[in-house]
Amino acid sequence: MAKFLITRPNHDTVTSYLFHWSKKILDFASKNSISFLDITGDNVNKKNVESYFKKQNPKLVFFNGHGDDNCIGGFKDEPLIESGKNEHLLKDRIVYSLSCNSAKVLGRESIKKGTETFIGYEDSFMFYTDSERETTPLKDKIASSFLQPSNELSISLLKNKTAEEASIKSKDAFKKETRKFLASNSIEGGEMIIMALLWNMENQIVLGNKQARF
């Protein structure tokens, strides 16, 4: 039985970056013999996700994709989890949603419906990319500054850190990246990148049981 579930739609540039960078989470899991279910591409639809929840009952779920206040999206932004509709599917689970705004309403509503912990973003997750690296996202050092801190959260949860500790690790990683751009004159306009890093850091929140562990 899979211990955690991860969704990785891959239908535009944003989801392509999330798809490739979240592979590092799976590499960590594989090296540490942690079983997982990786739903990718057009398989990231509501029907499949609901089915996998029932069959596999994963304790931990990582969502990657677009979203809004009330919804986490899948392939081509098909709603997977919606506030007032099926957030009960997250009951007793620890969720990390790398999906814009989804902590704002859906996260809070899901906690009311029994989700153990919901970690996500209250507003948009922003990231800069180097457009010359869009076909090879893992070589994009600018995007790395945004997506590595997010991975830090997921990997910390897999290392059995509490939700709160995992979020602190992630925020520390955002700070580390911020300092890198503060200290370095190698990138002109680095202040713009710092703004987005701080924005993500400030908007990342842990709802529900902060002491929950995987």
Add this chain to the structure above:
Amino acid sequence: MEIKNNEEKINEDIKELVLFRIKSSKLSPSIKLFIGNSQAPLTTNDLINHVKKEDEIGKKIIAMQMNYLRVLKKGIMQC
């Protein structure tokens, strides 16, 4: 006037400050921003246009910059 949420009318002084900061940022043209559900990455010129229009993305860019200034005020290394 403080920006409390995206619905509020943006103070012209704040808007001008944000525009000035973006224009003077000298970010490489190849480095582009993805905000939320945007399908296309935003260039520096796109950021300027959105702020000028005060549309949803423009308001978000302004909020991001104001957040940065607040963090600067309290000490960026302590953030």
